[in-house]
Amino acid sequence: MSGRGLALLVSLCACGPAALPPPKVLSISPAEMVACEGSTVSVSVDAVLPTHLDYGQSEASANPELFLRIGPVPVGAGEYSPGGVLTASVPPVLAPGVYDVGLRLSDGRPEGILPSAFTVRPNPYPDSYSLDFVQDQTRRIPFAITIRSVGPNESAYNCTVSLSSNRGSISPAVSGAFQRGVRTETVTIDMANPSVIITVRDDLGRSGSTNPFRVNP
């Protein structure tokens, strides 16, 4: 056998990669969502799972665990789906911006990243907020307040606002998501006071306040 033929044979047998390829994120659909709304996305990946071929036992196995993220937020079920199309719910926690989509397998291979693949669009903010009249309340007894966005985009606002009180502390400190510009939140004041005012404020600093009301001991 000539040296050239031998070299060809060696290359045929030994010149493949020694390690498995890192995973790749091929696409994400849809590729954007509105802040505070959340979304369900399909992520197409090219990934060879950590596979073990045991010829002695005539057995094959593969570890389907994986870690999928959008920006800093983990998404998905944490397992590979045959065919490489992963479905994931994106929680409404991402601020407006552009995010990478990353995929990491359980065997420590380098993360596959599809850069700037997912966009979170900002929610249309209202001009201000109005709160319905609040009766006198009792300390540490929950009561409901209704917050309404005011302005041209009042019915499109679906984000949250922060809550504060001028006397004592209020719980929770952040409201739940608005529904078409309206949010009814159950709150608690921990201190008795004859004149308490609750103030709400969004990310842009636009705010609204309740009427003064008494919190009895």
Add this chain to the structure above:
Amino acid sequence: MRRSWPAIFLLFAWRIAFAEAPQVSIQPSSVVLGSTASVAVTVRLPKANLPLRSACNTGTLIGTDNPSELERHFTWTPPDIRFPMTALLVFWVVEERSAQPEPSLVRIPLSGRTTLEMSTEPGAQVRVEVAKASFGPRRADRRGRVEIPIEVPPGALSAQVVAEAHGRVTMRETPLDIPHNSMLAMGFSHDPIVRGEPAWLIVAHPALDPQMLDVQLIGGHLAIERTGAGSAVFRISPEDTARELMAKASFQGVSLERAQATARITSPGESAISAQPRNHFFASAMAGGFYAGGSNSGAAVAVDGSYELPVAASRLALELEVGIRSASFSGAVEGLGSVHSSVTALAIELALRALAFERGAWVVHGRLGGGALPFRVSAQSDFQPPFTQSGFAPEAFASAQVGYRLRTLELFAELRGGIAPAKTSTLDAQLGGFLLALGARYRIR
């Protein structure tokens, strides 16, 4: 051309170089025809690795093995006859072209068995004496018939029958009808004979009488140089146009004592080629399969080049082997689907081959070796993209080859045991295990 040697001794006055005679021993020292299958012959050379030549007047002499640089083994098989004679084996070494060969002779008495049928007095006790050996006694039947099996050594021409009946002893000599077989053995010192270089004809007979010896050489001239105990050495010179020499020897007046030998004649140029030491290179190819448990099994093919080392009577050889092995496996992956994978390896190995046994055309070799198997594993599945990985598997092995020689070709079967773990992050395989292959090995001319 045909020349007759007229029994004239030409004695050379100048100094003659003599080769030393080899020492020959046999076991057993005699043969009973029909019951002794063969005789083991051991020849001890005066110097290591000298070319050894031989001739015999009957039977078959076959070299079996070379246990050391100084020793050669032969097996002599008796002829398919039943009458007694003496086998004569002649050995000589070719020490150098100008050295006159010194033959060593060994005689093997071949005894024949026969049954004597005789008639004597009814009830007589009968025994037979042949060459001082006694057979019987046996009692004659009522009709006076008796049969006695006897063994007849070479040279015995009659048997003495002794019968005893009624206190009387009668003795009678019975001639044994034994066919005569030639005991002349003859051979040329070299074959081929190189034109212009010294060469000899060796003639041997247990009772050689140079005065009675008649030697004819066709294709050349001869002159006696020396006679010894049972042998005569003639210097020969081929004629210019002859391509072959044929010698015929006989005893004057004894037509049954005959021998014949031939040798090719080459020119010095041809001799340079033919006189070259035999080539030490071999090539072989084999194909078979291996099994190491589970799915560690598949086909194995290899080609091999080897060099016979000029040590230990050429019993050792270094080998480079290049082969391919493959295995495959299909299985289900829980919760995901199925996968099919295959492993292909290129085996590059060095080995030391040792001749362990040699008898006639049969040989047994042992091999110890190791090397590297660059391999590639590939996998296709219905749930993820296909992938390949490569790696190197070390291998160590030991094997035995049983071969049958056909001239320069040797057909063999090999059984090999080895370890060759092939591992990557995805693969756990064994490419060693047991390997059984059939192949052919060829001495490159």
